Amino acid sequence: MTLFFQRGAIDKEHLKFVLRMLPIDVSFADEDDVLRYWSGRTYRTCDPHFIGQDIRACHPAASLDTLEAILAAFKSGERDVAEGWHDDDGHFNYTRYTAVRDDEGVYRGILEVNSDLTEARALDGQQALPGW
Numbered sequence: 001m002t003l004f005f006q007r008g009a010i011d012k013e014h015l016k017f018v019l020r021m022l023p024i025d026v027s028f029a030d031e032d033d034v035l036r037y038w039s040g041r042t043y044r045t046c047d048p049h050f051i052g053q054d055i056r057a058c059h060p061a062a063s064l065d066t067l068e069a070i071l072a073a074f075k076s077g078e079r080d081v082a083e084g085w086h087d088d089d090g091h092f093n094y095t096r097y098t099a100v101r102d103d104e105g106v107y108r109g110i111l112e113v114n115s116d117l118t119e120a121r122a123l124d125g126q127q128a129l130p131g132w
Contacts (some may be wrong), residue, residue, distance in 0.1 A: 025114040028100070029055040031107055033071065040114065055110075074099035075107050085117075092118045 008102045010018070015062075019026070025040025026060040035055050059067055073079040082097040094117050100109040 023115070026111055027112045030109040031075075034111075036109075041116075069098055071110065074110060077105070078105070090118070091116050092121055 002009050003012065003015065017040055020095050022040075025038070027035065027038035029035045031044040033055050035050050035053055035058060037051070047058075056064060056067065068093050070079075070082045073082075080101075083095065085092065085094045089094075094115045096113045098111045098113070098116075099107055
């Protein structure tokens with residue numbers, strides 16, 4: 001199966017490899033708040049049974065009010081991005097929620113991206129081209 005995008009196409013096997021190698025963790029829940037996908041270290045403690053379930057089921061109770069506010073703002077079109085960051089055991093973690101919208105601007109779900117920016121925050125100077 002090949003997936004066609006605005007610029008190019010990729011088969012599902014290569015897409016699986018690409019998603020696995022991204023230096024971020026990703027989750028996606030659809031417009032009905034059903035968790036459809038996650039990958040990465042951030043979700044290592046998540047039980048696979050959460051796939052196909054309401055996203056509220058896999059969030060701690062202390063975060064549910066914030067999650068509800070984000071979902072309401074995204075669904076109403078009031079906002080498209082919510083961000084947060086924190087230190088966790090020596091790691092600086094950044095989380096970005098983004099409203100996923102179709103070509104007509106209709107809300108189709110929520111994308112969560114988590115990044116460990118610890119090493120990036122320590123960079124100094126510049127290295128214009130990748131090297132080692």
